[in-house]
Amino acid sequence: MTHNLQNQQILLAKRPTGMPTMEHFSFQNAPLPHPEDGQVLIQTLYISVDPYMRGRMSNEKSYVAPFKLNEPMNGRIVGKVLQSKSDQLHIGDKVVGMLDWQKYNTADINNVRKIDENGAPLPAYLSVLGINGLTAYFGLLDIGQPKEGETVVVSGAAGAVGMITGQIAKLKGTHVVGIAGTDAKTDFLKKELGFDEAINYKTTDDMSKAIAASCPNGVDVYFDNVGGSISDDVMNHLNDFARIPLCGAISSYNRTDGDFGTRIQPKLIKSRSLIKGFIVGDYSEQFGEGMRDLSTWLAEGKLTYKENIVEGFEHVPDAFLGLFSGDNLGKQLVKVSEE
Incomplete structure (x- = not known):
């Protein structure tokens, strides 16, 4: 069944300074891996690419280990089981995991999770029913704690996390303002x-004035995906x-100048505000709760999501x-093979 299959990998060829380019990646053919007891062989269907x-x-200490040079990069993948050496997963099952x-x-079967392809389209398990949806859910509800009638601002609002965050904020009865970078995106929001x-921050001359106009009652919750001058x-x-x-700071990820800006401490002190950085893994023991709510809202038509699939x-x-x-x-996804 599998003897004619050709495996191929994408490696980290060198570490970037500033914006990465194609030269930082390399492709190579590789032997087809064979599952051992308690393992499955998985054909990649969809790959998620994410700013983190x-x-x-980069070879810097963070909440997750750096990719290793000349080894495959990895991320969230939806795939199909081709071979199984476990009675818990069977040929044809669809799974999601870090691969x-x-x-x-x-x-290993414990490192992937079987997904219900009848519950939602497979790509949804890499977006609204995946890490992005869970990030929006826990970041907004646990840290943001929006209350009815409050104002919630979301930066990077047309991204995979931002668009779910804004919709959950609307479900909680708040006034929601999104910040994005094209008229097509702001119209969509x-x-x-x-x-x-x-x-649209790219066509707005005075962002502070635009925020004031869009948030006449001030800002109660700011879900920050971008950092930088927009957040200032x-x-x-x-x-x-x-x-x-504080979910992300994509404005600074490729900068080499130190990203100097406004000091935020006086603003936080005067407003007695809480700012808390988080990663979705902090909530791993509560993923079941988040998946239940997200799945319910999706099934009820209360959540819309958008994917860009190449x-x-x-x-x-x-x-x-x-x-x-x-x-x-x-959500940015790559379709690797047919379902």
Whole structure:
């Protein structure tokens, strides 16, 4: 069944300084892996590319280990079981897990999770029903704690996390303002997702003034995906006891100048605000709760999600690099093979 299959990997060829390019990746053919007892052979169907992977390309201490040079990069993957040496997973089952960027992987059955392809389309398990949806859910509800009638601002609002965050905030009865980088994205946020206001930061001369106009009652929750000058401007409008879930800082990931900016401490002290950095893994023991709520809202039509899917294993690096030029609306995925 598998003797004619050709495996291929994408390796980290060298570590980038500043913006990564294609030269930082390399492709190589590899032997087809064979499962041992308690393992399965998985054919890659979809690969998720995410901004946090940029940090793993650098050899710096962080909440997750750096990628190793001349070894495959890895991330969240949805795949199909081709061979099984376990009675818990069977040929044809669809699974999701952290796997190497290659066409075929072996994995211990405890390191992947079977998914219900009848419950939602397979790509959804890498977006709204995956890490992105859970990040939005826990960051907003546990740290942000939005209350009905409050104002929630989301930066990077047209990204995979941001668009789910804003919709959950609407479900909680808040006034939601999204910040994104094109008119197409701001239109999508308002017309398709129900955001109350949306600001295109690239065409706005005075962001602080635009935020004031969109948030007449100030900002109670700021879900920060971007950092940088946009966040400096939002923090000028914090209400007393505002909450800031700090999810990402994509504006600084490829900078080499130190990203100097406004000092935020006086703003936080005056407003007595809470800012808390988090990663979704902090909530791993509560993933079941998050998945239940997200699945319910999705089934009830209360959540909409958008994916940008490119086809072909060879386009994985391109899709990843596109994250930093703002190409993607919603979740960026690569379809590697047919379901």
